[in-house]
Amino acid sequence: MRRAAILLVGWLSLVAPALAVQPDEVLADPALEARARGLSAELRCMVCQNQSIDDSNADLARDLRVLVRERLTAGDTDEQVIDYVVARYGEFVLLKPRFNVRNALLWGTPALLLLVGGAFLIVSARSRKPAVNAALSADEKARLDAVLKDGG
The missing domain is CATH 1.10.8.640 (Cytochrome C biogenesis protein)
Structure with missing residues (x-):
């Protein structure tokens, strides 16, 4: 004991x-x-x-x-x-730094970069045009209907 x-x-x-x-x-x-x-x-x-x-x-x-x-x-x-x-x-x-402009920039920059990057991605996705945006011609429609009718 x-x-x-x-x-x-x-x-x-x-x-x-x-x-x-x-x-x-x-x-x-x-x-x-x-x-x-x-x-x-x-x-x-x-x-x-x-x-x-x-x-x-x-x-x-x-x-x-x-x-x-x-x-x-x-x-x-x-x-x-x-x-x-x-x-x-x-x-x-200081173990707990005072709040000032330099600290705000230090902590705010990553969030700001995420927002800017997200906005860039959204704008670039909206402005992107599809690669093929043409309607099928009458001849192509007929061939497609024939292929679908035959089952492949």
């Missing part, structure tokens, strides 16, 4: 999320710390790229966490902190 408990605790320690925030980074004010954790969850680690700086153990992520906490302690609002980090590292640092 004891061995099973040890294995369970060991397995759970591997499954649990790694919290990268170091004790020396934590702010004394719980409200500011909660804001810092919220902002850190929105910012991408530039080294890991698919992790937030809150989850990453990279040195750059640690520097960004410290920077966020310094800005909050200095009295910046959440938006000012995000704007500062984006101005310094670019919009790629």
Whole structure:
């Protein structure tokens, strides 16, 4: 029984999320710390790229966490902190990019191309004329009737 408990605790320690925030980074004010954790969850680690700086153990992520906490302690609002980090590292640092014209073009271009391609296909199909659109002559009709009457 004891061995099973040890294995369970060991397995759970591997499954649990790694919290990268170091004790020396934590702010004394719980409200500011909660804001810092919220902002850190929105910012991408530039080294890991698919992790937030809150989850990453990279040195750059640690520097960004410290920077966020310094800005909050200095009295910046959440938006000012995000704007500062984006101005310094670019919009790629945001895990959820802001909506702007460039993003709209990025997401809208495939749909626009599908619409344009579909319209082109419809217009080209309607303008296409059948290859043979002539009526049968009297002689051809007679031969066709004879073939059909004979059964092939």
